[in-house]
Amino acid sequence: MKLKSIKLHPFAGIREKEISLDAGLNVLLGPNEAGKSTVFHAILNGLLTTTYLTAKQLEDTMGSYFPVSGGDTIRVSLTLEDENESEIRITKTWKKGTRSGSASLHLPDGSEITDEEEVQNQIEELLPVSPATIRTILLADQSGLHHTIREMEKQNPVRKELGDLLRQNLMETGGVSVDRFRELLDVRYEDFFKRWDRDQDYPENNRGINHPYKVGVGKILDAYYIKEQLRKDLGEAQQFENKLDQLNEHLSGFINRQKERKEEYEKLEPLKKGINQRKDKEQQAENAELKKKSLLSVSKKWPVLEDQIKTLEPKKKEHQEKIDKLQEEQKKAQNKQRAEQLTAKIKKLEEFSEKVKDAKKEVDEAQKIEPIDIQYLRKLNNEIGNLKSRIDGARLTLRIVSESDQTLGFNEAGKSEEDIEVKAKKTVEKKTSGGFTLSIDGVKIDVFSGEGDLEKVVKSVSEKEQDLKTQFEKLGVESIQSAESLAGLYSQNKQQLNQAESLYKSELGEDNIEALKEELKELGDLDQVRSVSEISDDLVDARTVFESLKKDADTAQDQITEWQKEYESVEDVIMELAETSKLLKDLKAEIEKLPELPAGYDSADEFIEKVESLDHEIRDLAQEISEKKIEKVNLEKDAPDTSSEELQKMMEEAESEFERTHKEGETLSKVRERTQSLLEAMDANTYSGLEKSFLRWLQQMVGGRFEEINMNGDMPSTFKTDDGRPLTYNLLSHGTKDTVALAWRFALTEHFLQKLSGFIILDDPMVDMDPERRELATKAIEEFAKDQQVLLMTCHPDHQQYLKSQNLVKL
Amino acid sequence: MKIFHIADLHLGLRFQNHPEAQETLVQARYESLEKLVGMANEKDADILAIAGDLFDKTSMKVSEIQRAVQAINRFEGNVVLVLPGNHDYITADSPLWDRFKKDAGESVLVLGEKVPVDLSEYDLSAIVYPAPCHAKHSSENAIGWVKDEEKGSEKIHIGIAHGSIEGVSPDFDQRYYPMTVRELQDSGVDIWLMGHTHITWPEKPGKKDMVFNPGTPEPDGFDCRHEGHAFLHIIDQKKSIQTEILSTGSYRFLRVEHTLNHQSDIEKLLKEFQKEEYKKSVVKLSVAGRLDPDLYDQWLEQRHQIRDSVLELKLDDTNLRRKVTEEQIRKEFTEGSFPEQLLSSIPEEKEDELQMAYELIREVKG
Incomplete structure (x- = not known):
């Protein structure tokens, strides 16, 4: 697509002018204000601005192109040539007023379109790049051209890789700074989400409405707090209202109940006094009635009892006498018993006395051998025995052997001397006890055992035997054994005597037999007396009857005594009875006059109790009411100033506002995420061709100046100046900036057009270049113009001279 | 009675x-x-x-x-x-x-x-x-x-x-x-x-x-x-x-909803609020629609007129959006430039995002 011609008829300051253009390089030369800018805008609007505009839109977009001299119409005609060298003609007329303009499009096939919107659509279809690209790259005006550089300058002091820079530059073509956009997103994101935990969808750190952040909250949290505060307020208002309702209900209940009770009380209370009196009188009447009854009974019984006592007295006497008699009889019966005892005792004593006499006789007649005698006998006998044993113990054996016959005198101790005839050669043996005296031829030989007292012993034996013999004779016994037997007999008799005597003594006791006999005699004859038990039975019977009679009489008497104490006399009783009857009558008359107990009450007590309980209840209720009223005043002190209904509405609105804000925030965060992922996805290679192309053009235009461009592979890593310093764009001289900008324009144009053909407008691109640089630039422009149509505008006639093959248009 | x-x-x-x-x-x-x-x-x-x-x-x-x-x-x-x-x-x-x-x-x-x-x-x-x-x-x-x-x-x-x-x-x-x-x-x-x-x-x-x-x-x-x-x-x-x-009332609370897609819509709305009755009204105005960028700017510039003509205005124009189309982006931003890349990366249906990104870019552009 190339521009063949452009006609302004009229447009801005140009009344009518047609410019023909070549396919390659065209130089539009003219001083400032000569109309270069007008031609530029005519082309731009001829291509991109619809004629279908409201008056206001027309004023805004095209207003400055209407001639100052006057006129309500401006018009631009463009002739284009497409890839097939076919012509397309466009005519656009803008007229003041709403949608007053017109447009026509002649297509290569000869068809014509005049629908204004359709014309614009078709033009945009025919253009090799998007309308925005045309505007920002191909038809960039003076300011557009330098935008590239300005944006690059802004990177200072951050040094960037060339690739990044170019990439950013392209991305920001059209004036939208990525960083600013990102910054704006961050700011907005903070605006929405500050202190909001998106994961939990809740305030950060769980700081809900009860512990809210006071400052620095985002819109979402703010809306959340507002809504939650309202929810809280609503809850409180509802709670307050319900509480108040409840309180009022209680209060009304109490008040109504108090009212009812008061009414009832006022109805019943006036009766209370009368009913109370009636109660007392009735009680009195009841008492009087009881008294009357009792008096009546006393008055009747008193004489009866008196009669009864009179009747009982003789019977009592009769029985008393009977008892006396029986008691006398009983005494005699007791004497009889005594007499019998005495008789028996005396008899027994006489028997015992007889036995004593017999025993005495026995004792007197028996041989009197006392135990002491026996003892002595036994002693003697023992001593004799002992002495004899001693003598026997001193036995000696005498053996005599003589040569010749001899006669020897031999005297055994204690015995008479004898002669022993000893024959020669014969042995004579003599046994002796104790000792002996042998007499031979004048010689006396005493032989004895021991110390030789045996003789005394023998003598003692004989004395004692003599004594024993004497004793036997004295006692009239032969032996100890018979003595012992006689002594036993004697002792036995004596014992029997003792026994008989003690029996007698014990039977007699303290008594004296003579006195006993006397006593018996005195008791006289008692044969006719009955037995004690017989009399006792009669006596018990008599007493029982008597006691019963006595009791009856006593009871009657006691009763009468009591009555006497109380009333003195029967006459008094009768008088009191009359008084009581009168009192009763009076009471009944009084009761008649008092108010009756209302229906529904069983007793005056019940009624009075009811009145009193009403009174209590009324007072209790008054207390309750006053308490509730205080409670109510306290509650109402904190009354919310807005009703729950109104708060409900507000809360609902705040909720939807929160939802809306939340949703808006989420949308924002999606845009933000999308932006982040888009930027991340763009890697170094995205625009690699563009970078190569830029470098090619730059190197062509700077000649040797950027020999030091550091290459990383086939890509430059950094620019370096001649002295080796890394180059940032603000260090570029103005002329160098122009060079860079031009190279970037070419590169971008190539990038967008690719194989397609198009056109670019360059507005005085070489103003600030030094001659050397300018020459290099013109060469580059010429080279670029070989492929693409170039419209170069300049106010410097000398610049034009550098350019060789060109279509010069003078404005 | x-x-x-x-x-x-x-x-x-x-x-x-x-x-x-x-x-x-x-x-x-x-x-x-x-x-x-x-x-x-x-x-x-x-x-x-x-x-x-x-x-x-x-x-x-x-x-x-x-x-x-x-x-x-x-x-x-x-x-x-x-x-x-x-x-x-x-x-x-x-x-x-x-x-x-x-x-x-x-x-x-x-x-x-x-x-x-x-x-x-x-x-x-x-x-x-x-x-x-x-x-x-x-x-x-x-x-x-x-x-x-x-x-x-x-x-x-x-x-x-x-x-x-x-x-x-x-x-x-x-x-x-x-x-x-x-x-x-x-x-x-x-x-x-x-x-x-x-x-x-x-x-x-x-x-x-x-x-x-x-x-x-x-x-x-x-x-x-x-x-x-x-x-x-x-x-x-x-x-x-x-x-x-x-x-009997003197003041009113009005909810007004409008869709603005064309300049005439804006003009009509502005004219509507010139009426005397709005002077004593609290108005909750919700506007929605898609406006061309310059119209949207016009809206931003002129909406205060409504605020001035009512007692109080609660305006919700979050659903009124600048028409940000691909074509629009092409017209306004150089290819490969950051705004162009960012806006192009947002799907058209994500209007909120697109709108916000656009407004932010304009703010930076100044």
Whole structure:
């Protein structure tokens, strides 16, 4: 697509002018204000601005192109040539007023379109790049051209890789700074989400409405707090209202109940006094009635009892006498018993006395051998025995052997001397006890055992035997054994005597037999007396009857005594009875006059109790009411100033506002995420061709100046100046900036057009270049113009001279 | 007999969610009461009946109560019947009504008890059967006692009650003294003067109707679709009732929805709001649609005109979008440039995102 011609008829300051253009390089030369800018805008609007505009839109977009001299119409005609060298003609007329303009499009096939919107659509279809690209790259005006550089300058002091820079530059073509956009997103994101935990969808750190952040909250949290505060307020208002309702209900209940009770009380209370009196009188009447009854009974019984006592007295006497008699009889019966005892005792004593006499006789007649005698006998006998044993113990054996016959005198101790005839050669043996005296031829030989007292012993034996013999004779016994037997007999008799005597003594006791006999005699004859038990039975019977009679009489008497104490006399009783009857009558008359107990009450007590309980209840209720009223005043002190209904509405609105804000925030965060992922996805290679192309053009235009461009592979890593310093764009001289900008324009144009053909407008691109640089630039422009149509505008006639093959248009 | 019947004025509503109109709306309700009394006088009404919720809450300031009473005292007819409703309910211990009664004129009756009130003292052959509220909520209505009252035929029997009516007003939880039309009809009175429901019912009163609910006389929110109503009931000798609906409100709450797709739509909408009636309206305006970018800009620029022409505007134009099409993007952004890439990456159906991204880009572009 190339521009063949452009006609302004009229447009801005140009009344009518047609410019023909070549396919390659065209130089539009003219001083400032000569109309270069007008031609530029005519082309731009001829291509991109619809004629279908409201008056206001027309004023805004095209207003400055209407001639100052006057006129309500401006018009631009463009002739284009497409890839097939076919012509397309466009005519656009803008007229003041709403949608007053017109447009026509002649297509290569000869068809014509005049629908204004359709014309614009078709033009945009025919253009090799998007309308925005045309505007920002191909038809960039003076300011557009330098935008590239300005944006690059802004990177200072951050040094960037060339690739990044170019990439950013392209991305920001059209004036939208990525960083600013990102910054704006961050700011907005903070605006929405500050202190909001998106994961939990809740305030950060769980700081809900009860512990809210006071400052620095985002819109979402703010809306959340507002809504939650309202929810809280609503809850409180509802709670307050319900509480108040409840309180009022209680209060009304109490008040109504108090009212009812008061009414009832006022109805019943006036009766209370009368009913109370009636109660007392009735009680009195009841008492009087009881008294009357009792008096009546006393008055009747008193004489009866008196009669009864009179009747009982003789019977009592009769029985008393009977008892006396029986008691006398009983005494005699007791004497009889005594007499019998005495008789028996005396008899027994006489028997015992007889036995004593017999025993005495026995004792007197028996041989009197006392135990002491026996003892002595036994002693003697023992001593004799002992002495004899001693003598026997001193036995000696005498053996005599003589040569010749001899006669020897031999005297055994204690015995008479004898002669022993000893024959020669014969042995004579003599046994002796104790000792002996042998007499031979004048010689006396005493032989004895021991110390030789045996003789005394023998003598003692004989004395004692003599004594024993004497004793036997004295006692009239032969032996100890018979003595012992006689002594036993004697002792036995004596014992029997003792026994008989003690029996007698014990039977007699303290008594004296003579006195006993006397006593018996005195008791006289008692044969006719009955037995004690017989009399006792009669006596018990008599007493029982008597006691019963006595009791009856006593009871009657006691009763009468009591009555006497109380009333003195029967006459008094009768008088009191009359008084009581009168009192009763009076009471009944009084009761008649008092108010009756209302229906529904069983007793005056019940009624009075009811009145009193009403009174209590009324007072209790008054207390309750006053308490509730205080409670109510306290509650109402904190009354919310807005009703729950109104708060409900507000809360609902705040909720939807929160939802809306939340949703808006989420949308924002999606845009933000999308932006982040888009930027991340763009890697170094995205625009690699563009970078190569830029470098090619730059190197062509700077000649040797950027020999030091550091290459990383086939890509430059950094620019370096001649002295080796890394180059940032603000260090570029103005002329160098122009060079860079031009190279970037070419590169971008190539990038967008690719194989397609198009056109670019360059507005005085070489103003600030030094001659050397300018020459290099013109060469580059010429080279670029070989492929693409170039419209170069300049106010410097000398610049034009550098350019060789060109279509010069003078404005 | 002429009864000027109003209800649910809700003096003391705070309108906190209408910050701009708040003061006006709060005052409007008092002005409305003054106006209503004037209307009742103009119509020569014998009775001014206020069927509950004259006040929005029981905790009214003394000065506010006095202002209301002063207006009511200006009624020139025979008697004013004021029924405590569920917002201004009466209790044994009720500072609101104690204050009210203290300042009220002799012919102003506060109907605080469920007892018949003979109006012969006010030269009217009528008996009133009030059903006052004693708490904000109650699952039982207050009219039960009325049917048991002996009613002679020579007088007019007027019931006055406050609470929800089945089928007319929403009361899902049965918390607002619920009544049925049947129950009301069976209570033996000649007319029921109702309050509580903010809509007007019946919409077109006919000869057979005897239960009347005028609705609020001054609109109080977007739920109120009418302009504020009072009833004028005229009851003749034969006890037949003729009811006139009177427009009484000064301010309105309007929900307006519009679709803007073309310039003409915007122009029409702007022109619509030039109408005088909007000056006293709180408007909730929802606009939707797709506008070309320049039209959208035009909208952004001009929408304030609407705000200027209404009492308060709640504008929701989140559903009005700039038309951001692929073609649009091509026209505006260089190919390969960041905005072009970003916008192209957002599917067209994600309008929110597209719109937001676009607006943000424009903001950066400046």
